[in-house]
Amino acid sequence: MSKKTNMYASAETWNPIKGCLFDCTYCKPSFQQQAKRQKHNCTECYEFTPHQHFERLSKIPNAEIVFVGGNGDISFADPVFVKQIIAAIVKKNLKRPNQVYYFQTKRPEYLAQFIGEFPPNVILVTTLETNRDDGYGAVSKAPPPSKRYAQFKQLEWSRKVVTVEPAMDFDVDEFTEWLISLKPEYVWLGFNSRPRSVRLPEPSKEKMLALAERLKKAGIQVRGKELWGLELEMSEASLEWTDEDIEAEARRLF
Numbered sequence: 001m002s003k004k005t006n007m008y009a010s011a012e013t014w015n016p017i018k019g020c021l022f023d024c025t026y027c028k029p030s031f032q033q034q035a036k037r038q039k040h041n042c043t044e045c046y047e048f049t050p051h052q053h054f055e056r057l058s059k060i061p062n063a064e065i066v067f068v069g070g071n072g073d074i075s076f077a078d079p080v081f082v083k084q085i086i087a088a089i090v091k092k093n094l095k096r097p098n099q100v101y102y103f104q105t106k107r108p109e110y111l112a113q114f115i116g117e118f119p120p121n122v123i124l125v126t127t128l129e130t131n132r133d134d135g136y137g138a139v140s141k142a143p144p145p146s147k148r149y150a151q152f153k154q155l156e157w158s159r160k161v162v163t164v165e166p167a168m169d170f171d172v173d174e175f176t177e178w179l180i181s182l183k184p185e186y187v188w189l190g191f192n193s194r195p196r197s198v199r200l201p202e203p204s205k206e207k208m209l210a211l212a213e214r215l216k217k218a219g220i221q222v223r224g225k226e227l228w229g230l231e232l233e234m235s236e237a238s239l240e241w242t243d244e245d246i247e248a249e250a251r252r253l254f
């Protein structure tokens with residue numbers, strides 16, 4: 001199964017794996033809420049339990065950008081199945097070598113085992129909402145930011161992207177150093193898009209702007225969307241679902 005998104009005109013998600021146990025508070029009103037509508041289709045989708053859909057292996061979208069397992073975290077997948085996912089991509093590359101595949105996880109060390117198998121059109125992605133570990137456990141069961149950063153840095157792969165969305169309050173100096181040292185192709189910046197549903201310790205606009213300016217000065221492309229008027233380079237690409245994406249998915253399912 002795949003779906004078109006409005007995140008990028010030529011991007012689609014491809015979900016041979018779904019579900020996640022990191023239980024991020026900001027995921028509940030989005031992926032996890034919509035998953036409840038799957039009750040009559042797939043119990044594991046409904047419960048957001050990590051699982052695989054073998055029948056989707058051969059159904060890779062033809063989109064320019066493909067988000068692999070966009071409705072979950074791939075680090076919960078069986079590595080044997082992920083190898084089958086990679087093999088399907090390699091096979092698809094014979095016909096459409098110009099597609100790009102995003103593998104995103106909040107546990108980057110999981111991806112290390114596949115480094116020798118990824119084709120060059122794979123981009124590895126992680127989310128770093130902040131550089132601060134204190135209090136992070138109340139937001140997510142994922143590895144805390146400092147561990148996630150260290151794991152992502154250790155991955156010997158030249159094509160990386162970091163998404164700072166939903167941004168949580170951070171220390172500009174340290175966070176800038178982290179992001180620069182990861183050498184990402186770009187950094188995606190975004191505030192919490194559902195402040196009425198989920199309360200997070202937000203950074204100030206000034207901090208976001210300072211972070212963006214320092215990254216740009218270091219030669220790192222900055223993209224953004226939910227930036228409340230901050231003057232950043234806007235892009236058609238996003239790694240997160242918007243309300244419109246979720247509504248579209250709900251309409252597709254029912």
Ligand code: SF4
Nearest residue numbers: 020022023024027072
């Ligand atoms: S890691 Fe991603 S999929 Fe998993 S709970 Fe958090 S936001 Fe949802």
